[in-house]
Amino acid sequence: MDRQTYNAELAGLRELRTEIGQAEKTVAAAQKELDKLAAQRSRRVAGLAGYEKADAATVAKASGLTLADVVRIAPLLDPTPAAVRTARAEDQAAAVVPAAAPVQAPVAEPAQHPEPAGALTPALTRPAPAVEQPAPAGVTAAVPSEVEDLAVVVVEVPSEVPAASVASVAAPARLAVESGPRELPTLPEGPDGARFEAVTTGLVSKRPNFTQQARATVFLDAATGDLAVRDQVVRLTLGAKSPGEILDAVLATAPGTERIYVTAGAPWHVGAERYSTLKDAVAGWLNTPSERWTTAVGAGRDKLAGHFVHQRQPVGRYAPATAPDTAMVEIRSMGEWFDADGADVATCRLAFTLLWQALRRHWDDAVLMGSPSQTGRDLWTRTIPTKGKWAGGYPVLSEELRGLLHATGGQGRTELILPPRVPEQLPALVEYDRTFAYAKHLWKSPVGTPTRITAASFAAMTEAEQAKALMSCSHWNIRVTVPQGWNHVGLLPAPVTGDRAWVYPSEPGTTFTTWAGGAEVHLALSNHIAPWKVEILGGLVFEDGKPLDDWGKRLKAAWADLTNLSKLHGDERQMQAAYLASRAVRSVLLFGLGGFAQRPRLVSGTTPAGEALPAGVEILGQDGEVVTWQRQAGFSRDPYAHPEWAAYVWSGARAALLDMKYRDGKEVVGVAGALHAKPGTVVYFGTDGIALTERQPWPYRGEVGDYLLKGHLTGPVPHPTSQEQYLQLRAQGRAALAAANVQTIGGDR
Known part of the structure; x- marks a missing residue:
């Protein structure tokens, strides 16, 4: 090829680039219109389910959907016989059986x-x-997975709650039957x-070419009715605290609100004593009938829809019944991000402001999305390299x-060690927690x-x-x-x-x-x-x-900024808000990492009692009027599914619970972890923390991964026989250590 031909080819390539850019814009516009039409079709299909004699096959033919698609959108139209409901009695019976003591070892091979x-x-x-x-x-994986519970349509979302959070849910205990080894x-x-x-053909994690849009957000204390909107706090009357009453009260005061965070009061637990399980109570609250509001069926880029049923951190997604095409409004729990720990709504709003400001210092386009998991993943996508080997994105396995x-890579280690491996009467219960632990393992x-x-x-x-x-x-x-x-x-x-x-x-x-x-x-x-x-x-x-290294470094920097602010600021409210914001950064990393695991989908929904249930479902509960169910739907084509990353970080964190080295450059200057404590002194492992019977000489430098003394309960302490008892003792130990530190500081003064 000569110089003239080379220049001609370059000119042709530039013209082709322009044509491709125009074609991409055309495709994007067409896709946007297609999404809008598909959302309208979903709403209409869901609406047809209200007709008593509606037939799924007829609706499928009219809509151009498959029968399976129609059933996913409108479970009421599923023609499956009601025989599957016989599983309900078995599920309810299992829900009231007392929990057995943890098994210490499998059957020996x-x-x-x-x-x-x-x-x-x-x-x-x-x-x-x-x-x-x-x-x-x-x-599929034999590990707990969260489910987006839908009233109308199927939703595909990653798991957002780690094992440690799930374990502490105050729900009726279930019998843990462990009869022997499980074959992997x-x-x-x-x-x-x-x-x-x-790898999966045509599935790659790519850097986004759009900017997330912020949602108008308010903060509500459902116990007092206090609402933080912009820079003011107003008192609302919430009536019986149903979703419809909350939405009406909030939007009357703050029109245009798209997201409501409940900071205290847990309205989804109102009347919980009328239900057999807490999850049934939450599902019943989310699906409270309303003439003015209906369950959102999804629209826009994320297509999130329906309700997410969780005992403590549910998500309700609603749209006006008379105008379902308008913006969706979410009701969410502040506990997804951090434990408010008595903070008022103004402080919680300030914490969100500080969180956003801290992230914006490291991401020019940072936006706080509905959950830490969504936020963490979105922020990670904006660190995908534009140069080098992985500039085109990371392939999905x-x-x-x-x-x-999923089947072979467990999450955090949670283990209560029972006598005789530890004493019946503990001389003390001392808790150590690794600071921002997972951030240590992202390099x-x-x-x-x-x-x-x-x-x-x-x-x-x-x-x-x-x-x-x-x-x-x-x-x-x-x-x-x-x-x-x-x-x-x-x-x-x-x-x-x-x-x-x-x-x-x-x-x-x-x-x-x-x-x-x-x-x-x-x-x-x-x-x-x-x-x-x-x-x-x-x-x-x-x-x-190093796909997570840049993401981790930026989150660590934001966490450090907020942690320092929480210690040095002269204003008490600012200090508390900065501390809560630092906890939110931890949630972004923790749940964002869990989102990469992308568990096999568990789709779920609700069906009026007496109606036919979809085939192959597991019944979660019934409140007398509505049956809540779930079923497995395999893996989705998620371009951000990377269980290999989550598994690797979890493995490294489990190893660090046993043995972690403190380094100054390449020199090892200290050690910590369970293997460096005396045999018979380790009582509990909890994802990123350890409880022992005596204090350890482990240094704390304030760096990620360091072991921090969090609690000390002086003995003798009866050995806890369950995780619930341990968590109660842990709370007492943290309170005792805090009180001792206050006295020490007072004495020093």
Whole structure:
């Protein structure tokens, strides 16, 4: 090619660029119009469900939708026989059974796997190659997942609540039946196995080309009726505190409001004693009949619709019954962002203002969305690189691989250790909490398509190659044996059936098969007490990348700004608001990370009692008039689904609960974690915190990941027999430590 041809090609390329830009604008305009028409169709389909003789097949033909689509939009039109309602009695019976004490270890697997010669270390074995069994089709995670509960249409949203938050919900206890090990999927051979080393075609996490629009937001104390709107506080009359009455009162005072945060009063719990479960009570409140308001069916870019039923943090989405095309109004809980802890509505509004200002210093286009999860993900998308290898976005793993990660990658460690492993009477209960813990583990994450490592290929590696593989972003299928003489806490998660999903065996000689991240496997092999025997059955090794590093650094900077403000500001209200805002930044990171996990969808809805329920549903409850149900719908084509990132961070955080090193540059200047406490002193693990029977000499520098003393309850303290009892003791310990600190400061003065 000569210079003249080259210049001509460049000129043609510029013309093509202009034409492509015009075509993209045309497509965007057409897509916007299509979304608007589709929303109108959904509203009309939902409205037809009110006709007693409406037929789903007829509606489907008239609307151009499939029968399944019609049923998802209007569950009342589902022609399925009502026989599935027989499951309701079983569900209600299970809801009132007292909770059993936590199981401490799974059924031991016979130790019939002798260690071959030539092992990397005394703990790491190199088994002969074995034929691995294919994973069952449609494997899904056996971990709790939140559900968007819909009254009219299906909604697809990521999980927003971590295990630690779910565990503290004050709901009727359920029997935790854990009869033995739970079999986990493995990597199949042949063509089926190739899908576990692939990405989803045409699905990439891309940087957005639009700016989020802020919503007009107010803050309401439902107990007092105080409403913070702009720079003033007014007192409202809320009547019986139904959704319709709240919406009428708020919009009469603050027209144009699109989002209402309830800071106190929990109106969704009014009359809860009339229901069998708290979730039924919340569902009943959200669906309170109103002549003026109806459930929103979704419109615009996010298409969020329907109600989200949660015991403490529900979301109600409403639209005027006479003008359903107007803007949706949400009623949400302030608890999604932080515990208001008695703060008034003006302080809560100030906290939101400070939060937005802190984020805007690091994102020019930062907007506070409805939840921390939505906000966290939106902020992350605006850190996707525009240069380098991943400038085009991060590919989403295959559905098979996402399913494997969901089934085998647990969340935070929650474990109550019972006697005789700890005393019946505790000499003290001392709580340590890792500061902004997950932010410590965002500097490196897996990217791209993983490389599969078989047992044979791992055995063929040199010791240096094996160590490098384990230290990389990796996920391993392993067979583990607790060493003889071990007298400390368990190190690796073992799958069990029942509500707990994972336990941490520590009984010497116990053998189990599991999956774990490279950080945990490496710790089991190299801990300072005694190496565990770990047999590599297979694994996945990713390229080390930094997709979360920039996001994490900006959030850490915002958190540090607000934390410093909460300590140094001279005004008491400003200090409290800054502290609450710093807690909100923590929620943005915590729930934003959980959003990457993108659990298999659990769609749910409500159906009037006596009407046919959709096929294959699980009944959640009934209030006498409405049946609330849910069913699994598999994975959505979410371009921001990255369970590999969440799994890697969770694994690193679990390892740091056991062993964390304080560094000054590359030099280790201190250690902390359960393995550095005396055997028999660890009482509880809670995601990013530990409770022990004595204080520890762990330094606190105020940096992310550091262990902070949060509570100290002087003994003797009866050992808690349940998580609920532990949480009560934890609250007492925090109050006692706060009182002691106040007295110390007063004495110093």
